[in-house]
Amino acid sequence: MKEHYCLQAALVCLGVLCHSQAMATERRSHLRPSFHGHHEKGKEGQVLQRSKRGWVWNQFFVIEEYTGPDPVLVGRLHSDIDSGDGNIKYILSGEGAGTIFVIDDKSGNIHATKTLDREERAQYTLMAQAVDRDTNRPLEPPSEFIVKVQDINDNPPEFLHETYHANVPERSNVGTSVIQVTASDADDPTYGNSAKLVYSILEGQPYFSVEAQTGIIRTALPNMDREAKEEYHVVIQAKDMGGHMGGLSGTTKVTITLTDVNDNPPKFPQSVYQMSVSEAAVPGEEVGRVKAKDPDIGENGLVTYNIVDGDGMELFEITTDYETQEGVVKLKKPVDFETKRAYSLKVEAANVHIDPKFISNGPFKDTVTVKIAVEDADEPPMFLAPSYIHEVQENAAAGTVVGRVHAKDPDAANSPIRYSIDRHTDLDRFFTINPEDGFIKTTKPLDREETAWLNISVFAAEIHNRHQEAKVPVAIRVLDVNDNAPKFAAPYEGFICESDQTKPLSNQPIVTISADDKDDTANGPRFIFSLPPEIIHNPNFTVRDNRDSTAGVYARRGGFSRQKQDLYLLPVVISDGGIPPMSSTNTLTIKVCGCDVHGALLSCNAEAYVLNAGLSTGALIAILACIVILLVIVVLFVTLRRQKKEPLIVFEEEDVRENIITYDDEGGGEEDTEAFDIATLQNPDGINGFIPRKDIKPEYQYMPRPGLRPAPNSVDVDDFINTRIQEADNDPTAPPYDSIQIYGYEGRGSVAGSLSSLESATTDSDLDYDYLQNWGPRFKKLADLYGSKDTFDDDS
Numbered sequence: 001m002k003e004h005y006c007l008q009a010a011l012v013c014l015g016v017l018c019h020s021q022a023m024a025t026e027r028r029s030h031l032r033p034s035f036h037g038h039h040e041k042g043k044e045g046q047v048l049q050r051s052k053r054g055w056v057w058n059q060f061f062v063i064e065e066y067t068g069p070d071p072v073l074v075g076r077l078h079s080d081i082d083s084g085d086g087n088i089k090y091i092l093s094g095e096g097a098g099t100i101f102v103i104d105d106k107s108g109n110i111h112a113t114k115t116l117d118r119e120e121r122a123q124y125t126l127m128a129q130a131v132d133r134d135t136n137r138p139l140e141p142p143s144e145f146i147v148k149v150q151d152i153n154d155n156p157p158e159f160l161h162e163t164y165h166a167n168v169p170e171r172s173n174v175g176t177s178v179i180q181v182t183a184s185d186a187d188d189p190t191y192g193n194s195a196k197l198v199y200s201i202l203e204g205q206p207y208f209s210v211e212a213q214t215g216i217i218r219t220a221l222p223n224m225d226r227e228a229k230e231e232y233h234v235v236i237q238a239k240d241m242g243g244h245m246g247g248l249s250g251t252t253k254v255t256i257t258l259t260d261v262n263d264n265p266p267k268f269p270q271s272v273y274q275m276s277v278s279e280a281a282v283p284g285e286e287v288g289r290v291k292a293k294d295p296d297i298g299e300n301g302l303v304t305y306n307i308v309d310g311d312g313m314e315l316f317e318i319t320t321d322y323e324t325q326e327g328v329v330k331l332k333k334p335v336d337f338e339t340k341r342a343y344s345l346k347v348e349a350a351n352v353h354i355d356p357k358f359i360s361n362g363p364f365k366d367t368v369t370v371k372i373a374v375e376d377a378d379e380p381p382m383f384l385a386p387s388y389i390h391e392v393q394e395n396a397a398a399g400t401v402v403g404r405v406h407a408k409d410p411d412a413a414n415s416p417i418r419y420s421i422d423r424h425t426d427l428d429r430f431f432t433i434n435p436e437d438g439f440i441k442t443t444k445p446l447d448r449e450e451t452a453w454l455n456i457s458v459f460a461a462e463i464h465n466r467h468q469e470a471k472v473p474v475a476i477r478v479l480d481v482n483d484n485a486p487k488f489a490a491p492y493e494g495f496i497c498e499s500d501q502t503k504p505l506s507n508q509p510i511v512t513i514s515a516d517d518k519d520d521t522a523n524g525p526r527f528i529f530s531l532p533p534e535i536i537h538n539p540n541f542t543v544r545d546n547r548d549s550t551a552g553v554y555a556r557r558g559g560f561s562r563q564k565q566d567l568y569l570l571p572v573v574i575s576d577g578g579i580p581p582m583s584s585t586n587t588l589t590i591k592v593c594g595c596d597v598h599g600a601l602l603s604c605n606a607e608a609y610v611l612n613a614g615l616s617t618g619a620l621i622a623i624l625a626c627i628v629i630l631l632v633i634v635v636l637f638v639t640l641r642r643q644k645k646e647p648l649i650v651f652e653e654e655d656v657r658e659n660i661i662t663y664d665d666e667g668g669g670e671e672d673t674e675a676f677d678i679a680t681l682q683n684p685d686g687i688n689g690f691i692p693r694k695d696i697k698p699e700y701q702y703m704p705r706p707g708l709r710p711a712p713n714s715v716d717v718d719d720f721i722n723t724r725i726q727e728a729d730n731d732p733t734a735p736p737y738d739s740i741q742i743y744g745y746e747g748r749g750s751v752a753g754s755l756s757s758l759e760s761a762t763t764d765s766d767l768d769y770d771y772l773q774n775w776g777p778r779f780k781k782l783a784d785l786y787g788s789k790d791t792f793d794d795d796s
Helices: 002-026 356-361 606-613 617-644 717-730 757-762 770-775 777-785 789-795
Strands: 039-041 047-049 060-063 072-076 088-094 101-103 109-112 123-132 143-150 163-169 177-180 198-203 208-210 216-219 231-239 249-259 272-278 286-290 303-310 316-321 326-331 342-351 365-375 388-393 401-404 417-421 431-433 439-442 453-462 469-479 493-497 511-516 528-530 541-545 550-555 567-575 583-595 601-603
Touching: 060 072, 088 101, 101 123, 163 177, 177 249, 198 208, 208 231, 272 286, 286 316, 286 365, 303 316, 316 342, 326 342, 388 401, 401 469, 417 431, 431 453, 493 511, 511 583, 528 541, 541 567, 550 567, 770 777
Parallel strands: 060 143, 163 249, 272 365, 388 469, 493 583
Antiparallel strands: 039 047, 072 109, 088 123, 101 109, 123 143, 177 216, 198 231, 208 216, 231 249, 286 326, 303 342, 316 326, 342 365, 401 439, 417 453, 431 439, 453 469, 511 550, 528 567, 541 550, 567 583, 583 601
């Protein structure tokens, strides 16, 4: 084993020396010249010649990842001044000196003590120097050299990603680029083939291939079909050393998915679809569905449906459900079992998006036959008309026939029909209908002037199935009959000016009148106006028909006077143009009024004649003057009162103390609610300021005691006063009388307690007032008065 390591070391040194010689031959600049001596004069004029010396070396190399038992000899430093006597000491400094690289200070041999990794550090820069062993005096200036770590193939290739994902359209041509994978090698690409990579495919053949130098994956088979296989898993290998044996390798996985193209047309799974629809179905109702299968996905698999032929194209339609990719057949118009019982449609399914590259695979559409059978249903009755309009004269007797409605059962059974009126449309029950034949009759006379049109609804239902019913609107027009006489269009009133009889008559009408008639125009105008036959020769007024449904009222004479008659009532007969004609007599009021010279009305009241007997203008002026004088006097009086400035309060300067009122009553406390009679507060006399006394006046007379009276001739005033006072005090009949107040409830005391500070100071209390000491100087006096008892006890 030892011999093996020695041999390996020798080979390493040999390799280093050989490489050093080769490098020395190629690059002379790597050799440092030896030191050359210079001439010095010795003693006695002898010339001493010092030989030239220098370093003999080149770049050093060390192989990485060396795992031998002994340190690796990197190289040897030697100076030509070294005679081998051991006086020269070699010193090494710089990167890794002393830790990675060590030097034998005698021989100059440099060893690497640790395993080196070129991928961590490719070279080290060191400084070498020869010094005197004894004095450490430098014999040569320091010189720099480099130790390079020689690469070995110790790193396998690594891909940038552990897995790759790529897409390529289906049916792509051979050689279509899919994706490029890239690997890297940490070894030195400038030395040997350690970093020279070659790509190869391990899995995924024969569908895909990879370029050895670039790592580009390409398709290898034509017409790969996504519908047959959508996803492929490919394994790519990258190997260094140019792919030769002994090289290291790395792999990666590539998932390749074929994307869809529209290379498949839609196909119906069957040639004929059978469907059915009830004749009772309404338009828009779904009849059935068809579906053409397209193995493509996405927009390449979108299918649209159309009806291209068939005898039911007008009655049916088809739409596309894009969520389920189905064609939905719907009813477009109602079908009738009794008319036709089967229909046939030709439905086409086509792709929405077509790829021109695969147009040769077409046509991208398919057709199918859809047969639809109409099913019989119990249909409701059908009226022969969608609506009916009938007429009836107003005032027609009950039971008059208005008209008829007719319905039939469209089914083959032809069930009998029963008719009825929707009473929600005939709340007043004007009509009735025969349930068997559908004749409509009136139940009461109708008035056109109240309602000209009546709208009702009639039901028709099968006798055997009352749920099958139909409804039809019936409009009934009430025809007019001349049953209303015309009347004045407005409450007319005429005015005529009073005048003397010598004044000529005016040609202007007093008033123009017209009429209204509730009947229809055929029984209304033209209206004819006239006076009743009994007053056809009325001496005061006359009526002239204007032949346009209006008339004018004129005066036959002049000299109307309000004092004689201020109001005239003129009857007017109005006839309409109906058959037979209707007429009515209307009364026109005509007033006699006072007018000015131009004929303008001034007044129509009889009181206007007594104005002359009233006050004259001068009297009115005198009255107004008196009123003004009175107002001036009042103003002056108010002004003088303000100037006096009399005090408003009479007792303003009185002593306030005279207003103090003392109450000697004490109640029963806060809880006493019966001490006073509340009725006293509600006494009406008390409201007016008078409150009756409750004093008790004694019923007997007081007899003064004889001994109390002073002598008649006494001059002692003091005795006289004292005597009178005593008599007054002892006299119960003298006011004020005794007043008794009864307190029914004294209470249980007050929560607040006594408010007397004197009593609080003289009674024993459990309250502690020491906190007053902390309230500041303002409360010092209170603190002294109500302080701690201990303080007072100590003082005493």
